Amino acid sequence: MTTTWNRHHLLDLQSLSAGEIITLLDAAREFKGVGQREIKKVPALRGKTVINLFVENSTRTRISFELAALRLSADVINFDANVSSLKKGETLKDTVRNLEALNADFIILRHSASGAPHFLARFARSHVINAGDGSHEHPSQGLLDVFTIREHKPRPDGTLKGLKVSIIGDILFSRVARSDIWALTRLGAEVTLCGPSTLVPAHFERMGCRVTHRIEEALDGADVVNFLRIQQERQGSAMFPNIGEFASLFGLTQSRAKRLKPDCLIMHPGPINRGVELESELADGNQSVILEQVTNGLAVRMAILYLLNGAANGS
Amino acid sequence: MTTTWNRHHLLDLQSLSAGEIITLLDAAREFKGVGQREIKKVPALRGKTVINLFVENSTRTRISFELAALRLSADVINFDANVSSLKKGETLKDTVRNLEALNADFIILRHSASGAPHFLARFARSHVINAGDGSHEHPSQGLLDVFTIREHKPRPDGTLKGLKVSIIGDILFSRVARSDIWALTRLGAEVTLCGPSTLVPAHFERMGCRVTHRIEEALDGADVVNFLRIQQERQGSAMFPNIGEFASLFGLTQSRAKRLKPDCLIMHPGPINRGVELESELADGNQSVILEQVTNGLAVRMAILYLLNGAANGS
Amino acid sequence: MTTTWNRHHLLDLQSLSAGEIITLLDAAREFKGVGQREIKKVPALRGKTVINLFVENSTRTRISFELAALRLSADVINFDANVSSLKKGETLKDTVRNLEALNADFIILRHSASGAPHFLARFARSHVINAGDGSHEHPSQGLLDVFTIREHKPRPDGTLKGLKVSIIGDILFSRVARSDIWALTRLGAEVTLCGPSTLVPAHFERMGCRVTHRIEEALDGADVVNFLRIQQERQGSAMFPNIGEFASLFGLTQSRAKRLKPDCLIMHPGPINRGVELESELADGNQSVILEQVTNGLAVRMAILYLLNGAANGS
Numbered sequence: 001m002t003t004t005w006n007r008h009h010l011l012d013l014q015s016l017s018a019g020e021i022i023t024l025l026d027a028a029r030e031f032k033g034v035g036q037r038e039i040k041k042v043p044a045l046r047g048k049t050v051i052n053l054f055v056e057n058s059t060r061t062r063i064s065f066e067l068a069a070l071r072l073s074a075d076v077i078n079f080d081a082n083v084s085s086l087k088k089g090e091t092l093k094d095t096v097r098n099l100e101a102l103n104a105d106f107i108i109l110r111h112s113a114s115g116a117p118h119f120l121a122r123f124a125r126s127h128v129i130n131a132g133d134g135s136h137e138h139p140s141q142g143l144l145d146v147f148t149i150r151e152h153k154p155r156p157d158g159t160l161k162g163l164k165v166s167i168i169g170d171i172l173f174s175r176v177a178r179s180d181i182w183a184l185t186r187l188g189a190e191v192t193l194c195g196p197s198t199l200v201p202a203h204f205e206r207m208g209c210r211v212t213h214r215i216e217e218a219l220d221g222a223d224v225v226n227f228l229r230i231q232q233e234r235q236g237s238a239m240f241p242n243i244g245e246f247a248s249l250f251g252l253t254q255s256r257a258k259r260l261k262p263d264c265l266i267m268h269p270g271p272i273n274r275g276v277e278l279e280s281e282l283a284d285g286n287q288s289v290i291l292e293q294v295t296n297g298l299a300v301r302m303a304i305l306y307l308l309n310g311a312a313n314g315s
Numbered sequence: 316m317t318t319t320w321n322r323h324h325l326l327d328l329q330s331l332s333a334g335e336i337i338t339l340l341d342a343a344r345e346f347k348g349v350g351q352r353e354i355k356k357v358p359a360l361r362g363k364t365v366i367n368l369f370v371e372n373s374t375r376t377r378i379s380f381e382l383a384a385l386r387l388s389a390d391v392i393n394f395d396a397n398v399s400s401l402k403k404g405e406t407l408k409d410t411v412r413n414l415e416a417l418n419a420d421f422i423i424l425r426h427s428a429s430g431a432p433h434f435l436a437r438f439a440r441s442h443v444i445n446a447g448d449g450s451h452e453h454p455s456q457g458l459l460d461v462f463t464i465r466e467h468k469p470r471p472d473g474t475l476k477g478l479k480v481s482i483i484g485d486i487l488f489s490r491v492a493r494s495d496i497w498a499l500t501r502l503g504a505e506v507t508l509c510g511p512s513t514l515v516p517a518h519f520e521r522m523g524c525r526v527t528h529r530i531e532e533a534l535d536g537a538d539v540v541n542f543l544r545i546q547q548e549r550q551g552s553a554m555f556p557n558i559g560e561f562a563s564l565f566g567l568t569q570s571r572a573k574r575l576k577p578d579c580l581i582m583h584p585g586p587i588n589r590g591v592e593l594e595s596e597l598a599d600g601n602q603s604v605i606l607e608q609v610t611n612g613l614a615v616r617m618a619i620l621y622l623l624n625g626a627a628n629g630s
Numbered sequence: 631m632t633t634t635w636n637r638h639h640l641l642d643l644q645s646l647s648a649g650e651i652i653t654l655l656d657a658a659r660e661f662k663g664v665g666q667r668e669i670k671k672v673p674a675l676r677g678k679t680v681i682n683l684f685v686e687n688s689t690r691t692r693i694s695f696e697l698a699a700l701r702l703s704a705d706v707i708n709f710d711a712n713v714s715s716l717k718k719g720e721t722l723k724d725t726v727r728n729l730e731a732l733n734a735d736f737i738i739l740r741h742s743a744s745g746a747p748h749f750l751a752r753f754a755r756s757h758v759i760n761a762g763d764g765s766h767e768h769p770s771q772g773l774l775d776v777f778t779i780r781e782h783k784p785r786p787d788g789t790l791k792g793l794k795v796s797i798i799g800d801i802l803f804s805r806v807a808r809s810d811i812w813a814l815t816r817l818g819a820e821v822t823l824c825g826p827s828t829l830v831p832a833h834f835e836r837m838g839c840r841v842t843h844r845i846e847e848a849l850d851g852a853d854v855v856n857f858l859r860i861q862q863e864r865q866g867s868a869m870f871p872n873i874g875e876f877a878s879l880f881g882l883t884q885s886r887a888k889r890l891k892p893d894c895l896i897m898h899p900g901p902i903n904r905g906v907e908l909e910s911e912l913a914d915g916n917q918s919v920i921l922e923q924v925t926n927g928l929a930v931r932m933a934i935l936y937l938l939n940g941a942a943n944g945s
Contacts, residue, residue: 035733039677041705047354049382060728063707067679067732070705075356075385077378090586098375098585101609102382103350270728271720294731362669364697390671390700392693405901413690413900416924417697418665 002026002158005307009121009128012137013182021186022158025147027303028296034071035298044306045074048105053096054131055081056112060270061131061140064294065108068301074106092116093123100126106305109133114175127308135173140304141269142179144297146187148289149224151296152265161188166218168194168250169228169277171204176228176269181207194218195250215250219259226267227252227277247276257282265289317341317473320622324436324443327452328497336501337473340462342618343611349386350613359621360389366414369425369446370396370407375585376446376455379609380423383616389421407431408438415441421620424448429490442623450488455619456584457494459612461502463604464539466611467580476503481533483509483565484543484592486519491543491584496522509533510565530565534574541582542567542592562591572597580604632656632788635937639751639758642767643812651813652788655777657933658926664701665928674936675704678735683726684761685711686742690900691761691770694924695738698931704736722746723753730756736935739763744805757938765803770934771899772809774927776817778919779854781926782895791818796848798824798880799858799907801834806858806899811837824848825880845880849889856897857882857907877906887912895919 003019013021034040050069052062062078069076079099096107106127109117114134121128132138146160153163165184171177171193181204184191191209193200194217205211212218219225230246252266257279260266266278266288274280283290318334328336349355365384367377377393384391394414411422421442424432429449436443447453461475468478480499486492486508496519499506506524508515509532519526527533534540545561567581572594575581581593581603589595598605633649643651664670680699682692692708699706709729726737736757739747744764751758762768776790783793795814801807801823811834814821821839823830824847835841842848849855860876882896887909890896896908896918904910913920 037677040679040733041677047352047356047386049355059709063709063729064732066707067705070707071677075382077381077385079374079378091589094586094589097606098609099378101606102379102613103355103610271724274721274724291727291731294728295733298732362667362671362701364670390697392696392700394689394693406904409901409904412921413924414693416921417694417928418670418925 006311008308008311009117009124010139010304010308011117011121011128011130013139013142013179013186014137016182016186018159018186018188021143021146021183024143024300024303024307025150025158027307028143028147028299031302031306032296032299034302035295041071041073043073045069045072045105045309048072048074048309049103050074050076050106050108050305051079051099051104052076052108052131053079053081053099054110055092055116056110056132058110058132060294061110064297065129065131065140065301068298068305069106071298072302072305074305077104092120096120096124100124106308127311129304129308132175135175135178137179137182138175139179140297140301141176142183143304144293144300145176145180145226145267145269146183147296147300148267148293149189149265150187151292152289153223159187160184163189163223164192164221165189165224165226166192166194166222167226167228168215168218168252169199170230171195171200171228172198173231174228180226181209185209192218192222196246215256216259219252219256222260222264224265224267225252225260226269229269229271230273230276232273243273243276251276252278252282254279254281257287260287263287267293270294321626323623323626324432324439325454325619325623326432326436326443326445328454328457328494328501329452331497331501333474333501333503336458336461336498339458339615339618339622340465340473342622343458343462343614346617346621347611347614349617350610356386356388358388360384360387360420360624363387363389363420363624364418365389365391365421365423365620366394366419367391367423367446368394368396368411368414370431371425371427371447373425373447376425379612380444380446380455380616383613383620384421386613387617387620389620392419407435411435411439415439421623442626444619444623447490450490450493452494452497453490454494455612455616456491457498458619459608459615460491460495460541460582460584461498462611462615463582463608464504464580465502466607467604468538474502475499478504478538479507479536480504480539480541481507481509481537482541482543483530483533483567484514485545486510486515486543487513488546489543495541496524500524507533507537511561530571531574534567534571537575537579539580539582540567540575541584544584544586545588545591547588558588558591566591567593567597569594569596572602575602578602582608585609636941638938638941639747639754640769640934640938641747641751641758641760643769643772643809643816644767646812646816648789648816648818651773651776651816654773654930654933654937655780655788657937658773658777658929661932661936662926662929664932665925671701671703673703675699675702675735675939678702678704678939679733680704680706680736680738680935681709681729681734682706682738682761683709683711683729684740685722685746686740686762688740688762691740694927695759695761695770695931698928698935699736701928702932702935704935707734722750726750726754730754736938757941759934759938762805765805765808767809767812768805769809770927770931771806772813773934774923774930775806775810775856775897775899776813777926777930778897778923779819779895780817781922782919783853789818790814793819793853794822794851795819795854795856796822796824796852797856797858798845798848798882799829800860801825801830801858802828803861804858810856811839815839822848822852826876845886846889849882849886852890852894854895854897855882855890856899859899859901860903860906873903873906881906882908882912884909884911887917890917893917897923900924
């Protein structure tokens, strides 16, 4: 089901075919091996310039992309938008055109506005990679999530057909949820979304998911449960319950975890609020694959850079 | 007219001869080619240590120097003076002597005080490069500006003899203007300065320029018009008109642009305040070489690093 | 007296034997030569990942470790904890486990809490290097101090036997003092501590030091005087005299310096408060080895990285 990769940008997962997703995941499996070598470095992107343009802070995602680029031997520039000309009123378009004038090969963009990477892609010569845009998508996170599931629940055809995956928490404003949903449904998984009705409105059913507001329905029979991070900074808004109430209704406690199938994977995109989304023992327990997700994220990002670079050469 | 390069520092353009400027520009032309290669990297500065000591923020200039050094295979350290011992009351001299104790080969200094790089050069063993000092000079910007003009208006002898170049805006406090003026006049260009009389006082005529306060006189017959960035942060000072008034008197509108010769180049050091110094259509139009300036800046900075490094070896 | 290195972490000097310290110092001497070469780079750590996890700011120490790693050809990531998930309430343990999931080989930790690196070492797979923890230890600083002394006052057996070293200033809260004391006493030096009784309590005698509150007793007959930096930010606390009073009682003036033996070394970990701990002429005079300390710090840090890396391979 693997297909040739010929996209110039990686903007979202919504527009990828199952074949394209599988091509990315297969490449990531190769790169995962590089991280286990004595010398964790390959020359694939030597002499290429990668710019981390993070208009919204995210140390973890930035470091993961930075290391991915360094291990591919690229030159990496971190562009901190807090001290940059963006603060002097320059437009994002002008910033990116200036970076491209430096012969940048890749622009990795994190931005608080949904659609910002798509906007760039309309005029950019370089490869644009979406590292998270508003509440829209976070494609490398979606890919690392399906990569991690596939490693533990392999199917001969490389898909996730028939797997039951529950995503629990603040779905409405989550770019991780959206990218997960696109990748999972494209690969044939059955997705259940769970959270309070203010944060998991019924219209998500149109994305091909089941919606429930009872945690038990999300846990029973699931092959994977993915708990999203509660954005504590959004506390106090009308739509958002307080943390304690949220944890008591939707957090994974040891008592609730007894409902899980013994081989059900527990996932979380990090950083965890221990005792809120998950009790500590479960985050660190033998069903948890949370740290594997981090490892796989680096492999997935190396694969993204590698495949986009190849596309530029028409290969 | 090329001469051998044997300076240890690059502090200003005022003290460079025409031959030295041409040597730098010729080297930059070679390095411009590196940016267009598949592998944008040469080993010239392998094992050398370049320190970006930016006591005043400038993301664009820092990135351009950082990439120049990386493409020459140097090790680069970004020293952010905002979180550094400079805040603990250490003197600039002590900071630099400490960096030199780490065997730094190059100190690239951005500083709000005019003359700071010259002060360093009095005791520094390493190569000091002025990346902008107060309202004094910004030599790499001046070089990239004359490089860009020379690419479009070549003369057999490598100079800019007889070319009419107008610089428009806040001349009085502009380090870009000063470096441009020195480089342009050294290479034989005829320079006109234009802006309100508070910002373009008559004494600039002593630098060999014509001074006018009417934009039409700066536009008519010019081969190049270079619009300087309005520092909005200086708004409200007694000498500075408000932005709207400035734009209406000295901004390049489409209607005013009709006065320009069809092959007149439109330049701006960036970042542009669209609709203030220039209307957007002109910034992006076919007379604009603004993005080429950025590309050329990287080539010029590679040439500076390369030639200074060679000087150290007595070559 | 050299012994084989087989520690996985470098957490403190207290637990090192004299033989281990000498092994580190001997390795550092080799690496000091790399800094004087035309190409300051060796391939020893190629493909290794070094993370500078600085939860407390320290530009100088961070740059020294960063350059040490780059000159060993490692990939280096600077993790600025001010903008990171640590601010989102993630625990230090989770942060480090996430970094290790990226196959980090080295975590260089600076932290305001004493004992933080030891805490990490309880679960970390990677090599943990203490780059300063609270008022506990700063082992690379202690090593560079004894390295510097040993270069100037060599003994055939590589120790500092019989040398008289005085440490003057705020001992109580100083991690530098503690690491110095452990390294110096282990190598056989006779250590005198000097400062006001609030900052140099008598219980330091239990560490094998002489304690005095009269500067003259610290200066007379000393082979080395090491002035610690006054933390001006601690001014105003009840235990701390004002700066002027401190300087007049414990600062090294030219008049006091006449008591020093002509070959007595003057040291300071930097950055210096000129006119407080030391008069400027003495900081820059021919007895001062303050800038050598900086140079030696880089060599020592290369040696630490190199030896820990070798230990991982069981060599």
